[in-house]
Amino acid sequence: MKQMRLLSSRDNGDAMTAAAILPLMVHDLCYEIGGKRLLDHISFRTDVGPRTVVLGPNGAGKSLLLRLCHGLLQPSAGTIAWAGAPLTMARRCQAMVFQRPVLLRRSTAANIAYVLRLQGIPRRQRWAMLTEALEQAGLLPLAARPARVLSGGEQQRLALARAWVLKPQVLFLDEPTTSLDPAATRAVEALLEHIHRSGTKIIMTTHDLGQARRLADEVLFLHHGRLVEYAPAPAFFSNPQSKEAAAFLEGKLLW
Amino acid sequence: MDDVRVAFFTALSLLIGLDRDLLTIVRLSLAVSLSAVGLATVLGLPLGAAVAVWRFPGQAMVRVLLNALMGLPPVVVGLMVYLLLSRVGPLGSLGLLFTPTAMVIAQCLLVTPIIAAFTRQTVADLHEEYAEQLCSLGVGPWRVLWTLLWDGRFSLLTGILAGFGRASAEVGAVIMVGGNIHRVTRVITTTIALETSKGNFPLALALGMLLMLLVLTVNATAMVIQDTARRVYG
Numbered sequence: 001m002k003q004m005r006l007l008s009s010r011d012n013g014d015a016m017t018a019a020a021i022l023p024l025m026v027h028d029l030c031y032e033i034g035g036k037r038l039l040d041h042i043s044f045r046t047d048v049g050p051r052t053v054v055l056g057p058n059g060a061g062k063s064l065l066l067r068l069c070h071g072l073l074q075p076s077a078g079t080i081a082w083a084g085a086p087l088t089m090a091r092r093c094q095a096m097v098f099q100r101p102v103l104l105r106r107s108t109a110a111n112i113a114y115v116l117r118l119q120g121i122p123r124r125q126r127w128a129m130l131t132e133a134l135e136q137a138g139l140l141p142l143a144a145r146p147a148r149v150l151s152g153g154e155q156q157r158l159a160l161a162r163a164w165v166l167k168p169q170v171l172f173l174d175e176p177t178t179s180l181d182p183a184a185t186r187a188v189e190a191l192l193e194h195i196h197r198s199g200t201k202i203i204m205t206t207h208d209l210g211q212a213r214r215l216a217d218e219v220l221f222l223h224h225g226r227l228v229e230y231a232p233a234p235a236f237f238s239n240p241q242s243k244e245a246a247a248f249l250e251g252k253l254l255w
Numbered sequence: 256m257d258d259v260r261v262a263f264f265t266a267l268s269l270l271i272g273l274d275r276d277l278l279t280i281v282r283l284s285l286a287v288s289l290s291a292v293g294l295a296t297v298l299g300l301p302l303g304a305a306v307a308v309w310r311f312p313g314q315a316m317v318r319v320l321l322n323a324l325m326g327l328p329p330v331v332v333g334l335m336v337y338l339l340l341s342r343v344g345p346l347g348s349l350g351l352l353f354t355p356t357a358m359v360i361a362q363c364l365l366v367t368p369i370i371a372a373f374t375r376q377t378v379a380d381l382h383e384e385y386a387e388q389l390c391s392l393g394v395g396p397w398r399v400l401w402t403l404l405w406d407g408r409f410s411l412l413t414g415i416l417a418g419f420g421r422a423s424a425e426v427g428a429v430i431m432v433g434g435n436i437h438r439v440t441r442v443i444t445t446t447i448a449l450e451t452s453k454g455n456f457p458l459a460l461a462l463g464m465l466l467m468l469l470v471l472t473v474n475a476t477a478m479v480i481q482d483t484a485r486r487v488y489g
Binding site for chain 2: 067070072091092098104105106114115118146148149
């Protein structure tokens, strides 16, 4: 842990170049609450590169899977492992953006500066990182504005910029555009494209088929807490193997 | 009725003429209550935040206790502090009874539960919203407290002002541990009580009006701060 900190402050907070944590290996993952099994024996392995979209109807367990992988929840059974690092270290190389952005009651810039301070980035480097992140998210003119009065789309872009400012190896996103209008959704997707190209692995959930088609390189299709299909995006969309996935793609409501 | 009118105008002339006795009393009142509230803030904010956020054994007990202590009768606090500081009490050797310090201690005991209980509620609400995000960012337990206190700063200020209102308006505790000694421990509320019982209404009335003004100002300030904060910070 201590070594990690040293490394991260030496090379510009880019802890992520220190050791590659991917691939992510999930094995027989179960999650139960109050005797109800919400995730049932999920196993998959995903590596650097492809954007992974967790797809499925509401209540399939998509958000739950993301939270478990990120370490916000403890599995009831099964394992989640990162090849390159133990869990606690791997956590430092990940970030997560939630469906409803959780912004501190401070200015836009201060929201990002908070993360930089938290990670012990030296003061003189903070400014450059902060400016870059704000600029990338198109928020530079709003830097001094209180974060809470930004529009929904701006708030989500700020949450993304804050998650990305430390260049995490893995970025989890839970339905990042659900509450946004089409224009704001486009802006967020463009930002995601940029983050993907910069080398950050994206793992996101959505129940929006259009978005999945636009963004996915590979699809994890969940239904009733089970992993029904795990396939490269083109294959999944053109030729789904399961009847649940086929029904979902046809737009039939799944229960 | 005439007496009351005369008393009223005498009171006004005392206020306008900045009567020296009156000023001494007001100054001591402010000094005692502000010190007490300052101390109670330093104690109450971390205490309330810790009870709201950290999980520890006996947490529910502390929570119940805090809420119960909010309604602590001032005379009971006065009695406790009196026993503590009296010659035969455990802290008697310090010789603090009948000094302004004793009054600060008593008011601090009265106000700390108010500020702590208020903080607990504010911070708990904020934490419900922030918990996952802070956990995701890997924020340590102490920093979580500080973050929540800072982000709740405007709401918390209202709690602190409520505490100040309580401290500056109470009479039971300070009269017992202060002794209401002329020019030493005589404050607004104790003077009002004394002068009223003596039948000297002008001074009592002048101080009463000042106290009303003070409490009104404090409440108006609290309202303005919260409205502004809500508008600006959302």
